[in-house]
Amino acid sequence: MAQRRGGTQSVTERSTEPQTVADIIASGDPFSVLGPHEVAQGTWEIRAIIPDADGVSLLDRDGHSILAPMEKRLPEGLFVGVLSASERPDYRLRVQWQDRVEIQHDPYSFGTFLSYDELIQIRTPGSDAVYTKLGAHRLDLGGIQGFLFCVWAPNARRVSVVGEFNNWDGRRHPMRRRHEGGVWELFIPDVTAGQHYKFEIIGLQGNLLALKADPVAFAAEHPPATASILREKSAFEWRDGEWMKIRTRRNQRKAPISIYECHLGSWARVPEEGNRYLTYRELAVRLIPYVQDLGFTHIELLPITEYPFDGSWGYQPISLYAPTSRFGTPDDFAAFVEAAHAAGIGIILDWVPAHFPNDPHGLSYFDGTHLYEHADPRLGFHQDWGTYIYNYERQEVATFLVANARFWLEHYHLDGLRVDAVASMLYLDYSRKPGEWIPNRYGGNENLGAIDFLRRMNEVAYASAPGAITIAEESTAWPGVSHPTYTGGLGFGFKWNMGWMHDTLRYISKDPVFRRYHHHDLTFGLLYAFSENFILPLSHDEVVHGKGSLLRKMPGDRWQRFANLRAYFGFMWGHPGKKLLFMGGEFAQEQEWNHDNGLDWHLLSDPDHKGVQTLIRDLNRAYCSIPALHERDCESRGFEWIVSDDRDNSVIAWLRRGNDEDSIAVVVSNFTPVPRVGYRIGVPAPGFYSEAVNTDASIYGGSNVGNLGGILAEATPSHGFAHSLCLTIPPLATLILTFERP
Structure with a gap:
């Protein structure tokens, strides 16, 4: 960055003085009038605009001696002083206000800075x-x-x-x-x-x-x-070097990734202090140990880039480079991230490059034109959200957004970005009727500028932050979202599996007597489960706006609702794909999420809610410690059906395989309230199969039906295998069994 004095400001003859202060400041180059100007050989005229000042004088560079008074040339506050000097003078301004005196450096005595x-x-x-x-x-x-x-x-x-x-x-x-x-x-x-x-x-x-x-x-x-x-350059001293080093060596596709999605403003409040938020540093002390104890590998934060409206949950940001001040300072946020890394937890940020709000102090109509957004509302305005769409084809706008992704990953050591509303970026006709959108230059509905931006963003993110991940919230069948850009993909590391979420939630909300008619909702996701690197999300969007909590979606009496939820969680953690659960789900929050209040932590005094929390802890430990449950999450060779068609009993079973030959897990779910005794399923090898997780265990609030901790395979062929297990499958439950070679 250049730092120059003088330069283009010096002239050799007096220029015509403007008639008003407005003329000067509207010129686009106030330096051509203000500051020091050599009007004759050895004679310098110093000009300054200081409205409402009673008087101004020129002082020496140390601010001690008056060199000359300045004359008020224009009533709006143009002051002019004259100095004799052989070279450009070094001076300060003494400004007399009605109630005080200020000594200032003149901003217009400096040259240009940016090269x-x-x-x-x-x-x-x-x-x-x-x-x-x-x-x-x-x-x-x-x-x-x-x-x-x-x-x-x-x-x-x-x-x-x-x-x-x-x-x-x-x-x-x-x-x-x-x-x-x-x-x-x-x-x-x-x-x-x-x-x-x-x-x-x-x-x-x-x-x-x-x-x-x-x-x-x-x-x-x-x-x-x-x-x-105004912010000083951060003096925060990062001490997470070991975490960052380990992260660069981790193969994220093969690693266990279990994400706790969190809205910092409503995870917990301080009721005795006006229901205030917890600060970043308080969250570092309370939230991070809690997540660590439950065995999650990452925390995903709903957007914390500064946003004006609490009800947007952060999804309508104004200042993309500023952590929200709701919870403290930028250094406080850095301390939160560092504390997470010290606990072995990664931080993922929900990032919103899809749109921005129309608040007048924000980006909209920024310089009197549609600078950041498209001028045509058919391209530049989101009808659903009342927000503006970035003009990705304008190079400066794309650069602004790509740099922002890099900023969060590099400056705040974040471990990933989950990109919100990708589908709305990719399609020009997203949520628009015929005639309400403009085709691209080829006549299609693809937003070519957005596609180029997303590819570039992912390339920069992975190059600048080794080991970090990017995640797309993309709800359509757009091909190659999580494929490399050099193969024609968008370059994301992972994609939310929205189809799996909708299908399985629809299934689990049905009364068990009708589930046989919806069995395909359980199995359909496996037809495309390995077309992308998927994350299975049970996100905030599913527990708000009248949708009810996860527990409230479950049918039946109280016991059955909890059993259904536990069985569903076991099914999810045993299913191929990384995991994401929104806060409160881990202890079966009764009420749907309300961003204005903290979670209902008092429910943990109830054994049923405490049991669900204990189950989530054990599922995470099993998922992270059993290679078969995570090493091939994104590979078809890590999955094999055992039972996919038993719709009458609503039973489903499959194998999960890790990299080693003996790395085998068996997952079995029974989605009826009827225990299945003597249910035979084939297995690939003889040996003992331990119950790593039984969601019907009494410690979770279940009826404690099961297989006494495990079962030995019999040399009885079944389901195409030479050996099989004769299982007792508990009611409304999932079993995860791990293989031990004799």
């Missing part, structure tokens, strides 16, 4: 220039300290920095336009970290826009306040 190459990098996908150059960065210029402000607003007529340091007065600090990149920049000395600021923008048509938050702000005010906050 031509840096301006080009700002629009180069994959570069980190968006967050290392744009935004507000603290500089120390030979003892002169302040912040360099840079913002992309190519169509604006004028951009000013406003904040508490200049009484939010747009006349005080108009910025310089850098035509090479459509970027405006200004170094303001003497401002300090913690101060609030925004940008005041005159749009293309000469209209004054609502004050805009910095798109690359690194911290923001607690909503409903909307200002950006």
